Amino acid sequence: MANSNLSQAKNAKNDEFYTQWADIEKEVNAYLECNPDVFRGKTILCPCDDPYESNFFKYFALKFNSFKLKKLIATCYIGSPIANNELSLFPEESRENRTTGNPHKIEITEIPDINKDGVADLVDVELLLANDRNHLTRLQGDGDFRSDEIKKLRDEADMIITNPPFSLFREFLAWIMEAEKQFLIIGNMNAITYKEVFPLIKENKIWLGASIHSGDREFAVPDDYPLYAAGYRIDEKGKKYIRIKGVRWFTNLDHGRRHRPLPLMTLADNLKHSRHKELRGKKAYDRYDNYDAIEIPFSDAIPSDYDGVMGVPISFLDKYCPEQFEILGITKTWFGAASKTYPDQTQVSANGKTSTVSKLNDGAAIRLQKPPLGTTYYKVGNVCYEQVYARVLIRARENHKN
Secondary structure (H helix, E strand, C coil), X not given: CCHHHHHHHHHHCCCCCEECHHHHHHHHHHHHHHCCCCCCCCEEEECCCCCCCCHHHHHHHHCHHHHCCCEEEEECCCCXXXXXXXXXXCHHHHHXXXXXXXXXXXXXXXXXXXXXXXXXXXXXXXXXXXXXXXXXXECCCCCCCCCHHHHHHHHHCCEEEEXXXXXXXXXXXXXXXXXXXXXXXXXXXXXXXXXXXXXXXXXXXXXXXCCCCCCEEEEEECCCCCCCCCXXXXXXXXXXXXXXXXXXXXXXXXXXXXXXXXXXXXXXXXXXXXXXXXXXCCCCCCEXXXXXXXXXXXXXXXXXXXXXXXXXXXXHHHCCCCCXXXXXXXXXXXXXXXXXXXXXXXXXXXXXXXXXXXXXXXXXXXXXXXXXXXXXXXXXXXXXXXXXXXXXXXXXXXXXXX
């Protein structure tokens, strides 16, 4: 699976993934639908983006005038591994950068129609930079976003928009929040469960973006990137791409789609008519053994008439409407709210292999279970338990209860 590439990247800190133009455009359009002037007069910083290659830089440079931006800044870390394979801003600079690997910065405050063809586009960007070297300068340091040099640019900017290194997602998000900036960044959806990230989601300080809700996305990678899985391709120019599952946009920019209530059925109708065979025909939803909540295995199976706490998959946050539901916590990091401690138990793997473990995961949601064929479960005496995947704990807001 393509996710093996992500795991390898995290372990090796080899996470130079380059976002595709179409993914950026589709996401940005959602914010323009909500507020056509969302970028007007703003300074945008792309701090993890080699301006020769980054689609973030190219996209916002092309849209500079139509979005009425104040300034666009792009910086790269030293030795960008795919530098100068696509956009050569001007040949002599390209050769120098390829040889030295020195980090650089581009700042644009206007894009005039230099070639007089009736439109300001990337050709004009190249001509602008070629004719006025003041727009492109060498960074004094290595371009690391944590350096004082890049922090100064962060503090000047209104918005941070980029694809940060996945292995540094926690630190990068904290870097943004420290400066209280608006942002749009891409990362793995498992970041939802991080103790540094989930409290921000719970408090509605950040949320998921509008355009990526399922499936996988394609990213360009350096030439020396190891291709472990089937989810990759090499184009006619020899450029490598991999497909990664479970990526999401994270942002604090509002988009109207997050205020659309999730359509729901009553509890009885869900159990009777659910399209999910796991629920259809059951007499009741499963309850957790160690927490006073019901298990909702699918977001579209949330009952409209239940007043108590519900555990839903983290993918629920793709559809989360803050006016409809209150987020209470998340299993595995729910801050000691579990109501039961388990003694030593035996873990039984999917192939029947047994091993002794000291305890179930303290924060996990646990439910009673008949020994399921082909899944891992736990035994305490003759009682079998199943540890559920991470669940977001929610409750319907009063004005949305049936």
